[in-house]
Amino acid sequence: MVSHPEPKRIYFAVFGALMVLTLATVLVARYELGVLNAVVALTIAVIKATLVVLFFMHLRHSSQLTKFAVASGFLWLVILISITLSDYISRAWLPLPQAW
Amino acid sequence: MSDYTIAAIEHPAELQHQFEDIGQQLDASTLGMWVFLLTEIMFFGGLFCAYAVYRSAYPEAFAEGSRHLHMVLGGVNTVVLIVSSLTMALAVRAAQLGKRIATTNYLVATLGLGLVFLVIKFFEYRHKFIEHHVPGPNFIFDGPHAQQTQMFFSFYFAMTGMHALHMVVGAGLLVYFIIKAYKGRYNARYYGPVEVMGLYWHFVDIVWIFLFPLLYLIGYHHGLAP
DSSP states (O other), X not given: OOOOOOOHHHHHHHHHHHHHHHHHHHXXXXXXXXXXXXXXXXXXXXXXXXXXIIIISOGGGSOHHHHHHHHHHXXXXXXXXXXXXXXXXXXXXXXXXXXX | OOOOOOOOOOOOTTSOTTSSSHHHHHHHHHHHHHHHHHHHHHHHHHHHHHHHHHXXXXXXXXXXXXXXXXXXXXXXXXXXXXXXXXXXXXXXXXXXXXXXXXXXXXXXXXXXHHHXXXXXXXXXXXXXXXXXXXXXXXXXXXXXXXXXXXXXXXXXXXXXHHHHHHHHHHHHHHHHHHHHHHTTOOOSSOOHHHHHHHHXXXXXXXXXXXXXXXXXXXXXXXXXXX
């Protein structure tokens, strides 16, 4: 579909949200939150990326096939990172087999 | 055997003859660009994954290295890139409306902001070379985890370097699109190439959205570098 141009205010609203979230990620980083620092930083970054993908990259008006392709791409990224990290994190849990 | 003949079908110059209509052509080019971007997601994803493995192994060293990056310059560059994404989105919108001069102007603004980003990045890199914080034989770092901190700086240069390379490619593409837009090649029916250019530019912005907190901010709660 040839999409219809959106009103400018949508782009400015998304831009404003991205600025506020950038400020939030800097302010939160000042506090010692332990493991939550990384969780909060990544959560804010994922929200910002989602805003860019949906509004600036017009994914919400894209074809079903494009939406499906994008979703599968992110699924593969999650597989890449989660399986790799589950290996590295769990390696020290069990003793290595000893030679006899 | 059927005896129909393949007639030469009239179609506008901007519509490739294999497509039914301009909407189908736009859908196909959007999907094609996204498939390319998915390979880019996996490429940068590998870097982020390696970063996660080493950061979980050496958390103190990564925080220590992060404190020696210039947070203000990194933050300014984040704002510059987000503004450039806004101007890029407005350029696509202007192209959709068939506004030739507005499209050109927004693309020029996007290019200008991209160059501002690269100039700031250049001065950051220059400072790292002066401080001997570039991994390699000349690496010098005062701290308890010098070797592991060198690992952090390796990730810093690999990830921001690949990102900056994508910015350079994007800037080159923008020059091409500015010329085409100024010549009036795009209109309210045919703006697909500008849309696809926008997809690439926004993707590079998203990579930086993740790089900024993961590289610049992880040592902030320990205070600023001495």
